[in-house]
Amino acid sequence: MESPSDKIIVPLDVPDAQSAIALIRSLPEVNFWKVGLELFVATGGEVLEFLKDEGKKIFLDLKFHDIPNTVKNATKSVLKYDVDLLTIHATAGREALKAAKEIVLEGGQGRPKLLAITVLTSISSRQLAFDLKVPIELPEYALNNALLAKESGMDGAVCSPQEAAKLKEVCGDDFILVCPGVRPEWAVKGDQERIMTPARAIASGANYLVIGRPITQAENPSEAWAKIIQEIEGKGNRE
Numbered sequence: 001m002e003s004p005s006d007k008i009i010v011p012l013d014v015p016d017a018q019s020a021i022a023l024i025r026s027l028p029e030v031n032f033w034k035v036g037l038e039l040f041v042a043t044g045g046e047v048l049e050f051l052k053d054e055g056k057k058i059f060l061d062l063k064f065h066d067i068p069n070t071v072k073n074a075t076k077s078v079l080k081y082d083v084d085l086l087t088i089h090a091t092a093g094r095e096a097l098k099a100a101k102e103i104v105l106e107g108g109q110g111r112p113k114l115l116a117i118t119v120l121t122s123i124s125s126r127q128l129a130f131d132l133k134v135p136i137e138l139p140e141y142a143l144n145n146a147l148l149a150k151e152s153g154m155d156g157a158v159c160s161p162q163e164a165a166k167l168k169e170v171c172g173d174d175f176i177l178v179c180p181g182v183r184p185e186w187a188v189k190g191d192q193e194r195i196m197t198p199a200r201a202i203a204s205g206a207n208y209l210v211i212g213r214p215i216t217q218a219e220n221p222s223e224a225w226a227k228i229i230q231e232i233e234g235k236g237n238r239e
């Protein structure tokens with residue numbers, strides 16, 4: 001059985017390879033790292049190669065959102081990095097999602113697993129309705145996007161832990177749910193809108209939690225990591 005530490009993905013939201021490598025070295029207990037837009041735009045594949053050499057798992061969170069042909073070719077370019085997870089916005093549409101899946105299947109490695117972004121965890125119900133003018137409730141919209149992703153061959157979705165239980169129930173156990181928007185009670189929310197504590201997020205059905213600033217910006221990141229693991233194990237949380 002997977003231990004809580006296998007379920008936590010820590011984002012390398014730093015501006016250069018030097019800072020990324022320092023962070024990776026300072027947290028040897030972390031096995032799964034996320035490389036997102038900030039670091040990938042700055043460094044390309046450099047840190048991905050370092051992570052591979054260190055035997056770490058990689059979530060490449062590039063959140064593709066483009067026409068099918070571009071998503072297909074960008075996914076093809078990702079194959080050379082041999083990463084574990086890759087993200088595409090569900091709102092890129094059915095054809096873009098299917099095109100990405102076809103390219104991964106053609107690659108024959110069974111990787112990366114493809115995850116669709118349902119609704120960014122920084123978006124509130126109010127923003128969805130008033131800024132983005134989406135005329136349905138947020139949980140229903142997230143579920144709709146997850147179902148579109150599943151029908152299009154995606155392996156899973158990125159969602160808020162607040163939507164995880166419903167998405168698991170409807171999309172099934174083998175549909176991987178990766179949840180950012182995770183905040184221990186002692187951490188600040190920052191720009192995240194739809195949050196939940198780590199223990200509750202796991203109990204709600206999240207397969208993986210993405211936890212960044214509560215760990216990486218902590219005075220002692222190793223202690224913050226250990227505290228989160230203890231809270232998930234039920235030793236020390238107040239839930």
Ligand SMILES: O=c1ccn([C@@H]2O[C@H](COP(=O)(O)O)[C@@H](O)[C@H]2O)c(=O)[nH]1
Pocket residue numbers: 011013036061117119120121122158159180181182190192210211212213214
């Ligand atoms: O809906 C989404 C999709 C991706 N993210 C990414 O997760 C981390 C969260 O970091 P924190 O510091 O724990 O807020 C970050 O890299 C985002 O790009 C997300 O937050 N929400």
